[in-house]
Amino acid sequence: xxxxxxxxxxxxxxxxxxxxxxxxxxxxxxxxxxxxxxxxxxxxxxxxxxxxxxxxxxxxxxxxxxxxxxxxxxxxxxxxxxxxxxxxxxxxxxxxxxxxxxxxxxxxxxxxxxxxxxxxxxxxxxxxxxxxxxxxxxxxxxxxxxxxxxxxxxxxxxxxxxxxxxxxxxxxxxxxxxxxxxxxxxxxxxxxxxxxxxxxxxxxxxxxxxxxxxxxxxxxxxxxxxxxxxxxxxxxxxxxxxxxxxxxxxxxxxxxxxxxxxxxxxxxxxxxxxxxxxxxxxxxxxxxxxxxxxxxxxxxxxxxxxxxxxxxxxxxxxxxxxxxxxxxxxxxxxxxxxxxxxxxxxxxxxxxxxxxxxxxxxxxxxxxxxxxxxxxxxxxxxxxxxxxxxxxxxxxxxxxxxxxxxxxxxxxxxxxxxxxxxxxxxxxxxxxxxxxxxxxxxxxxxxxxxxxxxxxxxxxxxxxxxxxxxxxxxxxxxxxxxxxxxxxxxxxxxxxxxxxxxxxxx
Amino acid sequence: xxxxxxxxxxxxxxxxxxxxxxxxxxxxxxxxxxxxxxxxxxxxxxxxxxxxxxxxxxxxxxxxxxxxxxxxxxxxxxxxxxxxxxxxxxxxxxxxxxxxxxxxxxxxxxxxxxxxxxxxxxxxxxxxxxxxxxxxxxxxxxxxxxxxxxxxxxxxxxxxxxxxxxxxxxxxxxxxxxxxxxxxxxxxxxxxxxxxxxxxxxxxxxxxxxxxxxxxxxxxxxxxxxxxxxxxxxxxxxxxxxxxxxxxxxxxxxxxxxxxxxxxxxxxxxxxxxxxxxxxxxxxxxxx
Numbered sequence: 001x002x003x004x005x006x007x008x009x010x011x012x013x014x015x016x017x018x019x020x021x022x023x024x025x026x027x028x029x030x031x032x033x034x035x036x037x038x039x040x041x042x043x044x045x046x047x048x049x050x051x052x053x054x055x056x057x058x059x060x061x062x063x064x065x066x067x068x069x070x071x072x073x074x075x076x077x078x079x080x081x082x083x084x085x086x087x088x089x090x091x092x093x094x095x096x097x098x099x100x101x102x103x104x105x106x107x108x109x110x111x112x113x114x115x116x117x118x119x120x121x122x123x124x125x126x127x128x129x130x131x132x133x134x135x136x137x138x139x140x141x142x143x144x145x146x147x148x149x150x151x152x153x154x155x156x157x158x159x160x161x162x163x164x165x166x167x168x169x170x171x172x173x174x175x176x177x178x179x180x181x182x183x184x185x186x187x188x189x190x191x192x193x194x195x196x197x198x199x200x201x202x203x204x205x206x207x208x209x210x211x212x213x214x215x216x217x218x219x220x221x222x223x224x225x226x227x228x229x230x231x232x233x234x235x236x237x238x239x240x241x242x243x244x245x246x247x248x249x250x251x252x253x254x255x256x257x258x259x260x261x262x263x264x265x266x267x268x269x270x271x272x273x274x275x276x277x278x279x280x281x282x283x284x285x286x287x288x289x290x291x292x293x294x295x296x297x298x299x300x301x302x303x304x305x306x307x308x309x310x311x312x313x314x315x316x317x318x319x320x321x322x323x324x325x326x327x328x329x330x331x332x333x334x335x336x337x338x339x340x341x342x343x344x345x346x347x348x349x350x351x352x353x354x355x356x357x358x359x360x361x362x363x364x365x366x367x368x369x370x371x372x373x374x375x376x377x378x379x380x381x382x383x384x385x386x387x388x389x390x391x392x393x394x395x396x397x398x399x400x401x402x403x404x405x406x407x408x409x410x411x412x413x414x415x416x417x418x419x420x421x422x423x424x425x426x427x428x429x430x431x432x433x434x435x436x437x438x439x440x441x442x443x444x445x446x447x448x449x450x451x452x453x454x455x456x457x458x459x460x461x462x463x464x465x466x467x468x469x470x471x472x473x474x475x476x477x478x479x480x481x482x483x484x485x486x487x488x489x490x491x492x493x494x495x496x497x498x499x500x501x502x503x504x505x506x
Numbered sequence: 507x508x509x510x511x512x513x514x515x516x517x518x519x520x521x522x523x524x525x526x527x528x529x530x531x532x533x534x535x536x537x538x539x540x541x542x543x544x545x546x547x548x549x550x551x552x553x554x555x556x557x558x559x560x561x562x563x564x565x566x567x568x569x570x571x572x573x574x575x576x577x578x579x580x581x582x583x584x585x586x587x588x589x590x591x592x593x594x595x596x597x598x599x600x601x602x603x604x605x606x607x608x609x610x611x612x613x614x615x616x617x618x619x620x621x622x623x624x625x626x627x628x629x630x631x632x633x634x635x636x637x638x639x640x641x642x643x644x645x646x647x648x649x650x651x652x653x654x655x656x657x658x659x660x661x662x663x664x665x666x667x668x669x670x671x672x673x674x675x676x677x678x679x680x681x682x683x684x685x686x687x688x689x690x691x692x693x694x695x696x697x698x699x700x701x702x703x704x705x706x707x708x709x710x711x712x713x714x715x716x717x718x719x720x721x722x723x724x725x726x727x728x729x730x731x732x733x734x735x736x737x738x739x740x741x742x743x744x745x746x747x748x749x750x751x752x753x754x755x756x757x758x759x760x761x762x763x764x765x766x767x768x769x770x771x772x773x774x775x776x777x778x779x780x781x782x783x784x785x786x787x788x789x790x791x792x793x794x
Contacts, residue, residue, distance in 0.1 A: 399636030402646040405744045410792065412634075412645065442606060442789030454609075462613070466792045 045243060047169065048304040050152060051162035051296075055323025064140050065149055073194075076201035080104075083422045086458060093203050095221075099458070105383065106458075108420060110390065117379045124375060128368035130258040132360060133341070134265030138251065139318035144244050147195070147237035148302065151188055158184040162299055188238050189230070196229030242303045245316055252313045259311070262359045266317045267342040268297075268308040271351035276308075279332060290334045297321035297339055307339055388421035389490040393483050400499045409500040410468040415483055417463065419455040425487045428452050429465060433481030434498050437469040455487075467498065477502045593618075597778035602655040605785050606793070612785065619786020622779055626771070635790055639750055640766050645791050648746045652735045653794035659784035665770030666738070673770060676738035681722065682761030691718055696757040702731040702742045 052058075080090035080103055087094060092101040100107040100115075107114055129136045138145060158180045159165045168177055200222045201209060212218040213226075236244050245252060259265065268291075276291035291308070298306050300321055303314045307321045325339040346356035396412035404410055419425040430450040431437050438448045441463050455461040465483075479498040484491060510522040513531055521530045535543075553559060557569040593614050597605060605611050624633060630641040637643030642650060651661050651674050666674045681687040687695065694715035701707035720729075726739035733741035740748060748766075749759045758764075771780060788794075 396634055398632060398634030399643070399645060402636070402643065403745070404647050405741075405746070407745070410646070412790075440792055442612065442793050461609075464616075464789065468792075 046304060048242060048302065049162040049165045049299070050302040050320070051299040051324070052156060053300045053320050053323040053327065055326055057319030057323045061140060061149060061318065061320075065146050068141060068143075068146050069150070073198050076198065076206040084457060086422060087205055089205055091202065092205070095203060096219075106420065108390075108418070110418075111386075114379065114382065117375060117382070121372065121375050121379065124368055124372040127258050128365060128372055130255060131260070131263055131362075131365050131368055134259065134263055135251075135255060135315070135317040138245065138316035139266075142316075144236060144249070145316060145318065147191075147233060148241050150191065151237040151241075152302065154187050154191070155184055158187075185238075189234055192230045192234035192237075193226075195233040196226040196231075199229045200226050242314065245303065246314050255313070260362070260364060261345040261348070262343050262362055264341045264343055264358075265311060266307060266315065266319055266322060266339065267344070267347060268310070268339050269337070269342060269347055269350070270308070270310075271347055273308070273338050281332075285334070290329070290338050292328065292332060294328055296324040296328050300324035311344070386420075387490045387492065388419065389425065389427065389485065389487050389492060390418040390420065391483065391485045391492045391494050392416045393494045393496050395496050401501060401504075403501075403504060404468065407504075408468050408470050409474060409504050410466055411498050411500075413465045413467065413483070413496065415463045415465050415485070415494075416460055417453070417455050417485060417487075418460045419457055419487075422457045424457055425455045426452060427455055427485050427487040429463065430484045430486070431465075431467050431481060432484055432493075434467070434469045434479050435473045437467050437473065437481075437498075440466045440468070469498065469500075471500070471504050474498070474500045474505045477505055594776075594778040597781050600781075602659060602781060602784060602788075605781060606655065606789060612789065615782040615785040616789060618779060618782035619784075622775065622783050623786055627783075630768075635787065640748060640764065642748060643746070644787055646746070647792060647794060648741065648744055649735060649794070650738050650740055650748075653788070653791060655784060655788050655793075657735075658787050659780065661768070662780055662784055662787075663770065663772040666768040667765055668767060668770040670770035670772070674738055676726070677765055678759065678763040679722075680761065680763035683763075686722070687718065687760075691715070692757060692760050695719065695723075695760055696753055699731070699742055699756055699760070700753060703745045704743075 075091050076089065078090035079088050080101070082088055082101075087097075087101060089101065090103050092099075094101065098109050126137055155165065159168050168180060171177055197213075200213075200218075203225070204219070204222060209218055209222060213222060240248075270289075272289060273291035274289040276289050276293045278294075279285075279288075279292040297308070298321075300323070301307065302318065302320065303316060305312055305314045307315065319341075322337075322339045322341075326336040329336050329338055343356075343358060346358060349356045392415075394414040394416070396414075400411075402410045402412075415429055417425075417427050417429075419427075428450050429439065429452075431439055436448075439451045441451055441453065451463070451465065453461065453463050477500055479500070480495065481498045482493050482495050484493045510532075511520055512518070513520055513529065516531060518531045518533055521532045523530055554567065555569065556571045557573050558566055559569060560567045596611060597615060597618075600608070600611060605615050623631075623635070627635075627644075631637050631644050632641075635644035642648075647653065649657070651657055651666070661674060664670050664673045667676075679686060681695075682689065682692045694711040695718055697707045697711035698715035698719055701712050723731075726737060727733050727742055728739070731742035733739045745751070747755065749755055749764060771783075775783065
């Protein structure tokens with residue numbers, strides 16, 4: 001007998017009766033009901049029309065917009081002279097040649113740990129900045145913020161400021177609406193293409209690529225990357241905007257762990273603002289807060305939130321509401337800074353009538369700073385002490401050793417020498433651990449002590465080294481040994497073994 | 507037998523089917539799923555038009571894009587040949603010695619040789635060239651037919667007892683099986699051969715075998731047993747035994763005279779591949 005346990009079964013009573021009386025409905029229909037009045041499985045986007053503000057933070061954001069975009073567009077065009085056929089581009093991720101060039105630094109794929117270190121540093125820097133000053137990255141430097149800002153600027157050029165845009169969107173289609181919308185999207189697409197187009201210069205020689213790109217001779221990856229970046233820029237900055245930060249980006253969620261009550265962030269000082277109420281000119285300010293509930297901070301917000309609700313996941317700390325509020329405060333002749341960079345602790349202290357205390361040095365900031373210093377130190381130490389040479393040894397496994405005509409024992413090794421410098425490298429290979437061992441490489445006569453080979457610049461040379469030793473030098477079947485490779489100031493010792501088989505030892 | 511009814515708990519209609527008291531709710535397909543379903547049907551139809559799709563009796567629908575895996579493979583093989591053409595030409599135009607002394611060319615030849623060796627030679631000689639019983643070790647300095655570049659190249663071309671024209675040929679007679687020597691004589695000769703490489707042997711037997719050796723073996727293996735590479739006679743003094751070092755194995759070789767075969771590769775590889783292979787074997791062995 002099958003017993004069906006129904007976890008959904010409600011106790012006898014009003015609910016089951018209630019449900020039974022309803023007509024059958026699909027799951028999708030129920031989901032639509034949950035989705036709100038608009039219907040659909042997902043929350044519909046509420047359009048946001050940020051109003052242009054003027055002030056210190058807006059000016060800072062314009063300046064940072066110009067700086068960051070300039071860095072992005074100009075970097076691939078900086079030249080950096082390197083010898084021979086090596087690329088002369090200062091910053092180049094050369095996938096085809098498997099090298100990463102950054103001014104005087106040139107990294108090989110084997111050194112990917114430097115990239116890892118860079119990412120760890122970036123993360124720790126972000127942690128530290130967030131713990132101290134809130135979401136600086138989100139508000140000022142994140143590409144999503146910068147490009148969205150640029151796109152809103154273009155939108156404003158074609159469609160006007162907030163009220164004009166709202167009116168235009170509500171208006172029926174007309175020639176005026178069509179050319180404004182069309183023009184906006186055309187410029188947006190142009191910027192998007194410029195973004196995608198600049199991106200690919202980081203991966204190929206820029207002056208060559210800008211020529212081959214237009215005549216169809218650039219690599220397919222360049223066209224595909226350009227198309228993807230163009231599309232993503234257009235969609236992310238044009239239509240998705242704040243949804244990227246709110247729904248797609250993990251950083252707002254991680255934020256919660258980085259921030260505490262002493263972190264500076266864009267804050268509505270409710271201690272000063274509440275109770276809020278509209279204010280008539282000339283009326284008294286006694287017994288009320290400074291907030292006149294004008295909504296200037298709300299309409300300025302590119303994220304569509306009300307900062308007066310306190311710190312929120314959506315808030316990118318861009319500071320535009322500070323500018324918006326300061327303008328109003330000046331007009332109503334109250335002190336500026338009703339919305340400002342402040343800490344939760346300070347606001348709470350003032351609300352209780354105590355003196356606000358600011359603590360930049362806290363265990364959290366000390367830990368982040370210490371970790372950042374440590375990782376930076378490791379990176380600098382690694383880069384400074386980085387050898388131009390890298391050696392790896394593979395020993396022959398089949399056969400492990402060979403007995404020669406005269407009874408000597410020979411082992412075969414492949415010594416791989418990487419020359420990371422830009423000059424030819426003369427490397428001396430010596431073998432330590434077995435007395436009287438002689439070294440030989442095909443094409444070069446045998447030498448008792450050491451071999452010298454030349455490694456081309458920026459290349460790896462695999463040298464097959466045959467080491468021969470007389471049985472008298474082999475007290476054990478398995479002798480620990482090492483290859484010592486010297487080139488100029490650089491030397492490296494790589495451990496290996498010399499095998500001879502028990503029957504061949506003396 | 508099937509009765510559609512509204513489910514009491516969810517309020518959704520059932521399909522009317524019932525299995526052991528379990529009923530199935532008739533929820534509509536999710537909209538996105540339905541769209542994907544229709545889209546995949548459209549993709550299939552487009553596919554039929556563009557690409558080879560339907561089998562027929564005398565062939566199949568070719569599709570308008572002219573896609574053919576067979577043609578693609580042929581094209582890629584040609585592209586590979588073109589790609590290798592430059593390296594092949596360099597190998598063709600250089601002598602064996604030039605190949606081995608030019609680091610870049612040597613590296614190229616070694617890469618070619620390694621892959622060819624792995625596909626064709628490793629079966630008998632081992633992946634690393636270490637050889638096996640009956641198959642010579644190619645990485646030591648002991649050679650039956652000479653270890654110089656030209657010797658190796660020639661052996662590769664004609665083979666050993668391969669039946670090809672000009673093949674290297676030597677024959678170890680089956681002294682016992684063909685009744686050229688008696689059992690005790692073979693036993694004595696075995697002791698003598700063992701003594702040649704400096705191992706302990708029955709001195710009386712060695713003395714008895716000396717005249718037999720002088721009569722039967724000297725012409726190829728030489729008076730002191732050092733062999734002769736010109737006629738492919740193994741050196742008996744170097745402690746290296748193609749068919750095994752034990753007395754039984756040595757005696758078996760004198761009794762039955764096994765003669766291994768190495769194929770001729772001249773017709774099977776082009777010239778530049780043979781050159782690369784010769785350089786690879788030579789360099790791997792240390793190069794005589």
